[in-house]
Amino acid sequence: MEFYSHHTFRDILKAAFVEKSARNYQYSMRAFARDCRLSASFLSEILNGKSHPSLNMINKIAEALSFDKTQSEFFRYVYLFELAKSPEDKSKYKSLIFKIRDQQLYKRVNPINFRRLSVWYDFSILTLVGLKSTNQEYTWIAEVLGISQHEVSASIARLESLNLIENIDGQWVAKNQYIRAGDKGSQDGEQHFHKTMVNRALECMENKPENERYLFSVVFSGKEDKFTEFTEQIQEFANLLAVDSTDDEANDRVYGLNFQLFPMSERLH
Numbered sequence: 001m002e003f004y005s006h007h008t009f010r011d012i013l014k015a016a017f018v019e020k021s022a023r024n025y026q027y028s029m030r031a032f033a034r035d036c037r038l039s040a041s042f043l044s045e046i047l048n049g050k051s052h053p054s055l056n057m058i059n060k061i062a063e064a065l066s067f068d069k070t071q072s073e074f075f076r077y078v079y080l081f082e083l084a085k086s087p088e089d090k091s092k093y094k095s096l097i098f099k100i101r102d103q104q105l106y107k108r109v110n111p112i113n114f115r116r117l118s119v120w121y122d123f124s125i126l127t128l129v130g131l132k133s134t135n136q137e138y139t140w141i142a143e144v145l146g147i148s149q150h151e152v153s154a155s156i157a158r159l160e161s162l163n164l165i166e167n168i169d170g171q172w173v174a175k176n177q178y179i180r181a182g183d184k185g186s187q188d189g190e191q192h193f194h195k196t197m198v199n200r201a202l203e204c205m206e207n208k209p210e211n212e213r214y215l216f217s218v219v220f221s222g223k224e225d226k227f228t229e230f231t232e233q234i235q236e237f238a239n240l241l242a243v244d245s246t247d248d249e250a251n252d253r254v255y256g257l258n259f260q261l262f263p264m265s266e267r268l269h
Contacts (some may be wrong), residue, residue: 030123036064074104098239102235131252
């Protein structure tokens with residue numbers, strides 16, 4: 001699991017222990033406590049939620065475990081978010097967490113390469129190959145996505161050429177499960193991709209039963225200078241949903257989520 005996909009400082013510590021023990025089967029919780037510069041009993045109480053470390057202790061643990069600067073900041077912010085009492089502090093640390101997560105967790109496709117990945121099923125196949133339940137036969141992928149085998153073959157070739165997937169022992173493996181299309185849609189390729197996503201949503205609206213799709217629209221008023229804040233809130237929600245769902249090994253379907261935030265009127269004054 002990616003470092004920046006964790007939601008609590010305890011999850012980060014537990015993941016660090018799992019990572020270390022995976023490299024050395026004799027590695028114990030007592031050894032991990034020593035590496036954290038804590039007593040084994042106190043570390044156990046922390047991981048079980050019975051004790052809470054101080055901020056100073058959190059900083060020392062990050063240093064002891066050799067977290068880099070950004071990892072240490074993320075570790076500290078998730079800790080402070082958990083401790084925050086006021087809505088203002090919660091919002092402050094939440095924004096800092098999502099800012100780091102957005103920068104570190106997601107791999108963005110640059111505009112030049114994005115022109116080659118400008119259809120919805122490129123990212124669907126990228127997501128599919130990351131699922132344990134995926135049959136990697138082209139015929140199967142074509143069937144579950146409703147596209148041709150030729151389109152599957154061409155898409156996989158594009159993904160491989162852009163170093164987004166690799167073939168390991170005859171199996172395609174995604175190099176990063178957190179891939180994001182361009183946010184602003186300023187390039188031709190990005191615009192085309194977003195159009196194909198909207199068209200795919202329209203197809204599902206016509207062809208999928210209501211219990212398999214969800215459509216929601218809202219019209220509201222707002223200040224023009226709040227537009228950036230609106231988009232940041234949307235990105236935070238999308239990031240949280242994607243991270244929470246992607247790390248479930250039992251996933252058995254690929255979903256698409258579209259957001260369109262646009263003016264319904266001209267500026268009133």
